Structures are given as C-alpha cells and as structure tokens.
Amino acid sequence: MTITCDALVAGYGEQKVLKGLSLALSPGAINVLIGPNGCGKSTLLRTAAGLLKPVSGEVQLDNKPIGQWPRRKLARQISFLPQAPVVPENMTVAQLVEQGRFAHRGLLGGMRGEDRDAVDWALEQTGLTAFRARSVAGLSGGERQRVWIAAALAQQTQIVLLDEPTTYLDIGHQLEVLELLQDLSRNRALTVLISLHEISHALMFGDRIFLMENGHLRFEGSPAALAETDLLQTVFAVEGSFRRLDRGVLAFLGERSRGRDAPGVTLAAE
Amino acid sequence: MREYETTARSWRPWLMLAGLLTAVTLAVFLGAAGLTAGEVWTALMGEGDRRTDTIISHIRLPRVLTGMVIGLHFALSGALLQAVTRNPLADPTILGVSQGATLAVMIFLLITVYWDSTDGSILFAIPVEYLSLVGCAGGLVAGLAVFLLSMRGGLSPMRLTLMGIALGAVLHALALGILAGWGSTRVESLLMWMSGSLYARGWQHLLYLLPWTVLAFGCLPLLRRPIGLLQLDDAAAASFGLSVQAYRSLVLAVAAGLAASAVGVVGPVGFVGLVVPHLARFLAGPDGRFYLAMVALLGAGLTVGADLLGRTIMAPGEVPVGVVTTLLGAPFFLFLLRRYG
Numbered sequence: 001m002t003i004t005c006d007a008l009v010a011g012y013g014e015q016k017v018l019k020g021l022s023l024a025l026s027p028g029a030i031n032v033l034i035g036p037n038g039c040g041k042s043t044l045l046r047t048a049a050g051l052l053k054p055v056s057g058e059v060q061l062d063n064k065p066i067g068q069w070p071r072r073k074l075a076r077q078i079s080f081l082p083q084a085p086v087v088p089e090n091m092t093v094a095q096l097v098e099q100g101r102f103a104h105r106g107l108l109g110g111m112r113g114e115d116r117d118a119v120d121w122a123l124e125q126t127g128l129t130a131f132r133a134r135s136v137a138g139l140s141g142g143e144r145q146r147v148w149i150a151a152a153l154a155q156q157t158q159i160v161l162l163d164e165p166t167t168y169l170d171i172g173h174q175l176e177v178l179e180l181l182q183d184l185s186r187n188r189a190l191t192v193l194i195s196l197h198e199i200s201h202a203l204m205f206g207d208r209i210f211l212m213e214n215g216h217l218r219f220e221g222s223p224a225a226l227a228e229t230d231l232l233q234t235v236f237a238v239e240g241s242f243r244r245l246d247r248g249v250l251a252f253l254g255e256r257s258r259g260r261d262a263p264g265v266t267l268a269a270e
Numbered sequence: 271m272r273e274y275e276t277t278a279r280s281w282r283p284w285l286m287l288a289g290l291l292t293a294v295t296l297a298v299f300l301g302a303a304g305l306t307a308g309e310v311w312t313a314l315m316g317e318g319d320r321r322t323d324t325i326i327s328h329i330r331l332p333r334v335l336t337g338m339v340i341g342l343h344f345a346l347s348g349a350l351l352q353a354v355t356r357n358p359l360a361d362p363t364i365l366g367v368s369q370g371a372t373l374a375v376m377i378f379l380l381i382t383v384y385w386d387s388t389d390g391s392i393l394f395a396i397p398v399e400y401l402s403l404v405g406c407a408g409g410l411v412a413g414l415a416v417f418l419l420s421m422r423g424g425l426s427p428m429r430l431t432l433m434g435i436a437l438g439a440v441l442h443a444l445a446l447g448i449l450a451g452w453g454s455t456r457v458e459s460l461l462m463w464m465s466g467s468l469y470a471r472g473w474q475h476l477l478y479l480l481p482w483t484v485l486a487f488g489c490l491p492l493l494r495r496p497i498g499l500l501q502l503d504d505a506a507a508a509s510f511g512l513s514v515q516a517y518r519s520l521v522l523a524v525a526a527g528l529a530a531s532a533v534g535v536v537g538p539v540g541f542v543g544l545v546v547p548h549l550a551r552f553l554a555g556p557d558g559r560f561y562l563a564m565v566a567l568l569g570a571g572l573t574v575g576a577d578l579l580g581r582t583i584m585a586p587g588e589v590p591v592g593v594v595t596t597l598l599g600a601p602f603f604l605f606l607l608r609r610y611g
Contacts, residue, residue, distance in 0.1 A: 051508055071511050075511025078509070079509055081506075085502065086356070086506075089358060090551055091498075102495060102510045107496070108491060108492070
C-alpha cells in the first residue's frame with residue numbers, strides 16, 4: 001500500500017503552492033522531501049495526508065482517492081506529524097501518546113492490551129518511558145517533539161508522514177529520530193515521507209530524494225543520482241560540493257550563497 | 271504503577287458526590303421559612319401539615335433540584351466549550367448564548383406584557399411559564415448564528431471565539447438599549463431574571479431542563495475521547511482519525527443546548543461555567559478519567575451551595591444565586607488569570 005500523487009494543484013485560497021506535482025512513494029523506504037523555504041513541502045505533506053483538499057489532481061492511497069477514505073480508516077493507514085503542533089495545556093506524555101490509539105480504539109471501548117502495548121512500545125522507542133506521567137507542557141522543545149513522534153508511532157500505521165520533525169532537536173536527538181525511522185523502515189517495512197532542512201541528513205538517511213522547487217518536482221531518485229547533478233546548487237542558489245564520507249555516505253557542503261535572484265551568476269564583488 | 275496512580279485518585283469523585291449530597295441536604299433543611307429539622311423530615315416523608323408540605327415539596331425541593339441541574343448544565347457546557355475553543359477562559363457567554371437568551375426574554379416581555387400599557391401592577395402577570403422556553407430559544411438561535419458565522423473559517427477555535435464575542439456584545443448592547451428605554455417600574459422583574467435567580471423555580475422548570483440533561487448525558491460518553499483530541503491541532507487531531515468538524519459541531523451543539531436551557535430557566539449565572547472546569551481539573555489531577563463526572567458533580571454542588579448561601583445570608587431577603595456565584599468566582603478568576611497570564 002502506498003501513496004501516489006497525480007498532477008496535484010493545491011494551496012490556500014487563491015494562492016497555489018503546488019503547481020501540478022506528481023510523485024509515488026517508494027514503499028518500505030525512507031522518502032525525503034527537500035527544497036527551499038516556501039517550495040511547498042508542508043503543503044504536499046498535508047495534501048498527501050488527506051488534510052488539504054487539492055484544487056485539481058489527485059492523491060491516491062491503495063488506488064482509491066484519499067478523500068474517499070473515512071477518517072478513522074485512513075488513520076489506521078497513514079499517520080501525519082504536523083510541523084510544531086500546539087501543545088495541549090493539561091495532558092501527560094502517556095495521555096498524548098494514547099491519542100494515537102484513537103483510530104484503533106473507537107469512541108467507547110477502553111484501552112485494550114494491544115493499545116497499551118503500542119503505547120509502551122512507542123514510548124520505549126522514543127526513550128520516553130520515564131516521562132510517561134510528566135505534563136507535556138512542562139517538557140523542553142526536543143522532548144515534546146519526541147512525544148509527538150511517539151504518538152504517531154503508537155498509531156502503528158504502515159505509512160508515516162513527518163513535517164520537519166527534527167527542527168527543534170539537537171544533533172544527537174535528530175540522529176536518534178532518523179535512525180529510529182530507518183530502523184522501522186528496514187525491519188517493519190514502514191513507508192516514510194519526511195521533509196528535512198538538513199541536506200546531509202537527507203543524503204545520509206534517504207532511500208529516495210524528492211527535490212522540490214516552487215511547487216514543482218525538480219528531481220526524484222537516489223542520493224547518489226542527485227550527487228551527479230548540480231541541481232542542489234541551482235535550486236538552493238549556493239556554491240557547494242558533495243563529499244563522500246565513510247561507508248559510502250554522501251554529504252553536501254554548502255560553501256557560499258550566490259544570490260537567489262540571479263541563479264548561476266557569481267556575486268559582483270568577485 | 272499505573273494501576274496504583276488511578277486507584278490513588280479514585281476516591282475523589284466519591285468525595286465530590288459526598289460534597290454534593292451534603293450541599294443538597296443542607297439546602298433542603300435550611301431556609302427562610304425557619305422549619306425545624308423534624309418538620310422538614312416529616313414533610314419529606316409525606317406526613318407534614320399543609321404549610322410545611324407546601325414549603326418543602328412545592329418550593330424548596332424543586333428549587334434545590336433545579337439548582338443542581340442548572341449548575342450541572344453550566345459547568346458541563348463550560349468544560350465542553352473550553353475544550354473545543356482551546357481557550358481556558360471560555361464559558362457559556364462565549365457563544366453568545368446568555369446574551370441571546372437575555373435579549374429574547376426582553377423582547378418577549380416587551381411585546382406580550384408591556385406593549386401599549388403603562389400599568390405597573392401588570393408586573394405580576396408575567397407569563398412565567400413561557401420565559402424559560404423563550405430564553406432557551408433565544409440562546410440557541412444566538413449559538414447557531416455564531417456557529418454559522420464561524421463555518422467559513424472551518425470552525426477554527428479562534429474564529430469561533432471572535433464571532434461569539436462579537437455577536438454576544440451586539441446582543442448585549444441591544445438588550446441594554448431596550449432596558450434603558452424601559453419604564454423604571456418594570457425593570458425589577460427583568461433585573462431579577464438577569465442576575466440569575468432560582469427564586470420561585472418549581473417542578474415545571476425542572477421538566478424544561480431534564481430533556482436537555484438526558485440528551486447531553488447520552489452524548490457525553492461518545493464525546494469524551496474526541497474532546498481529548500479536539501484540544502490538539504486540527505491537523506494532529508484529524509491525522510489521529512477524528513472527523514474534526516463533525517465532532518466540533520456536535521460538542522458545540524451539546525454545549526449550546528445545555529447552556530441555553532439553563533439560562534432560559536434561571537437567567538445568566540456567571541462563573542460556574544468558567545470556574546468549575548478548572549476546579550475539577552485541579553481535583554482530578556493529571557489523570558483526567560473522572561474529569562467530566564467531577565465537572566458535573568462540582569457544578570451541581572457549588573450552585574446549590576451558592577443558592578443556599580444567597581437565600582439564608584440575609585433571610586427573608588434574598589441574594590440571587592448568579593450574584594453569589596459571581597462574587598465567589600471572581601477571586602478564582604483572578605487566580606486563573608495570574609496562572610495563565
């Protein structure tokens with residue numbers, strides 16, 4: 001089961017953010033969205049999660065338009081973590097993570113054994129077991145982000161969409177989250193679509209990279225294939241180069257910006 | 271560990287229940303009529319003389335029970351609205367329900383009683399039996415208007431709050447305008463209603479309220495879990511599987527029905543809807559399992575207590591229950607402002 005987007009046009013009111021974008025997620029892999037600020041990463045994620053209705057084009061899950069999936073059924077297939085969600089005033093870590101079980105529990109039934117197991121497992125995976133009785137509002141930004149990730153994991157879906165989940169985390173916790181997702185996709189065939197700002201993390205963890213620019217898809221393929229182009233330099237308007245690290249991991253070192261208005265033109269001062 | 275935590279707190283709802291029963295018992299036994307406990311007891315057993323029987327079973331008992339039910343209505347309505355607007359300072363006035371009810375009652379009285387008449391004594395001929403229904407209808411119309419005005423913004427909590435405050439202010443201004451143009455001899459009965467009084471509330475008022483109470487209690491088990499989700503981002507709640515718009519509408523409808531029916535019967539009673547949910551949260555602790563039950567019990571108990579205080583503190587004179595709850599609730603409100611400010 002996977003998500004496909006076909007000629008998506010979507011946005012907010014008159015403003016169109018996605019301008020005819022098509023892509024298919026690689027199942028059981030880490031799909032990474034990269035692109036400059038405002039290129040439409042969040043809009044694509046929200047549309048793919050069925051939260052934003054496209055103006056034209058279609059998102060399909062399992063060959064069925066996503067708008068035709070009932071909410072709760074959809075939530076058993078796809079979980080979505082928005083960027084910087086509001087933190088509720090009066091919830092403990094365990095209570096917030098339990099919300100992730102809503103689609104499985106229904107309106108009336110209590111927490112069954114499998115629900116408790118899923119919550120315990122999600123807390124353990126995110127290193128939050130000791131935090132379960134703490135109030136979410138009293139946690140640090142990084143800890144809160146891990147709580148949200150735990151809630152998405154507790155949902156136990158096959159597809160997880162995450163909108164810049166590492167933004168508020170320090171480097172250690174960033175890598176922890178990405179390693180966790182990698183582990184889940186390798187061992188449990190989880191399909192991940194994640195937007196990242198850190199290009200090196202995208203190259204390091206992405207099985208498939210989607211490079212977006214101004215509502216369009218500019219590149220789709222493996223990190224190695226991306227390294228053979230100069231698209232990163234063009235799209236982000238930087239001078240820079242790829243480096244090969246240990247174990248064949250690629251990194252991109254941005255060295256100098258080159259002015260967004262005149263791509264490809266070096267600064268006049270040079 | 272988890273089991274231990276929940277049992278450690280499970281005595282609290284029972285404490286609330288005991289508190290409510292104490293308040294109700296005191297409210298039945300104490301009053302301006304100065305009956306002894308023995309007299310009240312024989313009247314309750316159905317063996318009292320005519321006077322005590324009238325006082326207990328036609329005045330005091332229905333008044334206490336009505337007080338219980340309206341307290342429960344206001345408190346639950348406030349709890350639902352605070353959750354759905356994600357605003358800890360929300361209460362039934364935020365939907366314009368109280369203001370709509372007030373205006374409706376005023377217009378009704380203006381047309382039916384005072385139209386073309388200058389006779390002050392006609393005050394005693396107020397069609398009381400319709401007031402509750404008119405107030406309820408006015409409150410529901412105002413709530414519905416706020417709901418429809420907020421639809422365009424996808425019922426976002428912010429838009430709901432702003433629309434409710436704006437419409438409420440307009441309705442309130444209209445009501446004050448009518449009051450200002452009103453002859454002074456006629457103001458009294460209306461002021462009594464506006465300050466939220468349980469005076470002379472009988473069994474028929476309880477009958478107006480109970481269908482709403484039953485309806486709300488039927489919905490609450492279905493709403494308990496969605497209320498938790500509605501406190502999150504719309505996007506987060508939807509991705510967890512909640513049909514956000516549908517459940518937000520349902521919660522609003524239940525809250526508006528509870529508030530409008532209560533306002534219709536006693537007039538706007540301040541601060542119960544605002545303060546009780548916080549008190550219940552404080553007592554329920556982080557494990558919110560008994561939260562709504564505690565809101566209901568506390569709302570009922572505190573309102574009965576406040577009414578008891580209001581009618582005994584300067585007997586045979588009477589302070590309307592709405593004044594007592596506001597005077598008691600205001601300091602708590604300031605405490606809340608400090609906490610959230």
